[in-house]
Amino acid sequence: MEELLEWMDYIEDIRQEKKVRHKLKDIIVIVLFATLSNVDDWVEMEFFAHYHEEYLKKYIELKNGIPSHDTLCRVFGMLSPEVLQKLYQKWQELLNKDEGKALRKLICIDGKTMRSNKRKEGKPNHILTAWSREDGFSLGQKAVDEKSNEITAIPELLEKIRIKGQVVTIDAMGTQKEIAEKVRKKKGDYVLALKENQKTMYEDVRLFFCDEQEKEQLKKRGAYCKTIEKAHGQIEIREYYQTEQIGWLSQKKEWAGLKSIGMEEKTIKREGEEKKEYRYYISSLKEDEKLFSLAVRGHWSVESMHWHLDVTFKEDANTTLDKQAAENLNIIRKWCISILKMVEIFRPNLSMKKKRFVISMNPEEFLEQVLNF
Template sequence: MGSKHDLFLEVSDPRAENARHDFCDMMFIALSAVLCGAESCADMALFGRSKEKFLRQFLDLPYGVPSHDTFSRLFRAIDPVEFSGLLERFCKAFGSALRKGAAGVIAIDGKACRRGYDAGKMHVPPMSVTAWAAGVRLSLGYVAAEHGGEAAAALEVLQLVDIAGATVTADALHCHRTMAGVICEGGADYVLTLKGNQPGLLRDARTELDAKKGRSAAREDRRHSGPVMRRVRVVSAGDMAQKHDFPGLRAIIVLETETGGQTSERLFLASRLFTPREAMHIIRAHWDIENGLHWSLDVTLKEDEARARKDNAPHNLAILRRLALNLARSVKDKNSLRATFKRAAWDDAFLLKLFAQMR
């Protein structure tokens, strides 16, 4: 494993110069603790005390293991914009694997830390937006959505990530001309969900769908609840790009899903005339951010139960969890994420192997 300082040196230490505990030591302990199942700053301190003999093999710890209050103060003070840069630097280390993912789908979506609110502010939990590489299942970038500004945060995260050659997907909140323009300027294609929040676009898209046959494909999947039939149709967007001043708009995609006798329909705007099977792959890949990221954060790492709420702590701990997921997924084996985290807790050599992925 490379020096622990190689991992965190590019993150500024926000504390006073006379702080007792080494910044990189604390960050190493914190990330190690999360990889071993820690859910809070109190868990980080407990992990450090329990693993102190192991940690002293490569950390000096002249003042012992920091307390939970010391960890808490540190994560409240770190600049989350700077800290989130670790995600990008980590992904660059994957080289060809990441480039293969970039040729696929990058999903943009927001998420709330549902219990990270101050007293009396349950309705405004901390929000963030993550860029997710569906092909390699890695978090590429993270931006805090200040004051619930998810749309602005989505535009910001696109500036942090190299999207060239990818297809960027997002839900209806992000279906607007500014988003489309930023994606096109970044050298990427887009598939954006279209709903009633864009009534003019929705009306004209339905007109194009009614007037044109386009190309279509169907696929049936089997689930425990029964078969699910999906039909995709792709038609040209005609002059909608000019009419609505919508950068790059070339196609309309409609996905019809039939299950249990119920049929639903979803519309999407696209910057390329994808084949129906390409369109189906892209739409399904976008859903992976819910299963591959949000579900893993909430079920495996208990993010929705996290109570950190002061200053920058909710966002910095959220970034730490995403970094831990990236590391856990960097080891290609047949174990579940939960099993990977358990193995890291039980096997010190395996924990160090995870850190080696960040060199």
């Protein structure tokens, strides 16, 4: 933590120096520590800082006392999200500096709307995030006005992050030729969901996997794997099929690096009833049923992160209207998710929500454990 705090001293502060009463470092630390401690809005952050002022002085100066909630919000509205994201990334680099050669990882891209961040005639922030499944960490993000703008924003986000040698997963909104080309140009691989926004190819792939003989051939060839899980009073069976034999696919040449197609067949058994769901994919991966199934199943990690933003951190209830301040809070929450995923406090296997509650009971004790693990 000390190394990260030292690095904060070099963050550029665009405020007029003569008018600055509270260091940018102080404000970032207050917001980060408070958010870890089950605090979700600016007023509560001010209260938290007042109550734990002596503890905070262990890490920050607070030369002019505690900033007001208005100051916290205003400064976060001036802070560049790119700068805060770099600070978050610096923390990740410090954790991984002794990790050695990077393993192949999944980068899951998806967007989430901040529903309470909306003025009367405006639109709320929609944050597109590139989430590393293995690290539980946001590699980068981009704010757009609405979900439909993801198509143009995804290439811009891909440009900002390192994807060489990694596998990028995107839902059907991002299944676009330009996006596939961008991934391949940056020497990454992709697994893209197919839905009716690519109607002809979707139908071709769907019909291929409707052929039971083809599916049996894939099973015999080993281009198939199966998982069975029991959860929430039901049994979930997932079967994954993948094939490189797609010379018949008329659109193949139109998609950069397209090597295979795949399907997830999900069977849900509950109380004597059975339901099936089918999902289809195109990919630049060669036949590797384990990697393909990992990519398909692993995409849930970004959706899980979004769930935590809403349920654990109450993001959709936060009414910060300043879009830049709201985006910066979004980065802080993701940072907290990354931290809390990595630590055990009080007792094993606590949920993230319970971890925040435990920290709130005694921040001086538990923040030390969380920040210096």
